[in-house]
Amino acid sequence: MASSRKYFRTYTVAVPLGFCFIFCCIVDSVDPGVSRCEELRLGQYICEDPKIDNATQEPVNCTNKTAVVSCLPAPNITCKDQNGTVSRFTGKEVGFYKNISCRNVTGYSYKVAVALSLFLGWLGADRFYLGYPALGLLKFCTVGFCGIGWLIDFIFISVQIVGPSDGSSYIIDYYGARLTRLSITNETFRKTQM
Incomplete structure (x- = not known):
């Protein structure tokens, strides 16, 4: 019976001291004055x-x-x-x-796409280059949708709305004329002021 009381006293003193030591170590390692x-x-x-x-x-x-x-x-x-x-x-x-x-790029150059669209777009060369063979064949057979489709495609490729068919981005100089689309999300939504 005496040995169990001695064990109980040691246990009741050692456990709080252990928690105190751990708490002091944690508080010491988290210095509120120095941030990451x-x-x-x-x-x-x-x-x-x-x-x-x-x-x-x-x-x-x-x-x-x-x-x-x-x-x-x-x-x-x-x-x-x-x-x-x-x-x-x-x-x-x-x-x-x-x-x-x-950006994820796979080898389609923006300069080549714009040049093909400007000079050979009425033959569908731009769409063949970007990986859209059906649209390229349609433009070739209709001679660029009689000029209107050629102009629309040229504008869409120039402002980077139409890109490569594999979903990658054009190769554009890193500090070049890249266009970035801005979208409205929960973080960018503009709330009306009271």
């Missing part, structure tokens, strides 16, 4: 430009429409890097990595 480097505001870091592949004009490490670039916190910024280590940066060290969007 990913949470820095614009202007407190700069991300390096991605390395561009000459053949595709997209970032080299582009997979699933995302690429990774390294970001450098500004000089004298203190934050936690990806390992959780608190560091004071000089502006030359990588603090975190950021995902950027990139």
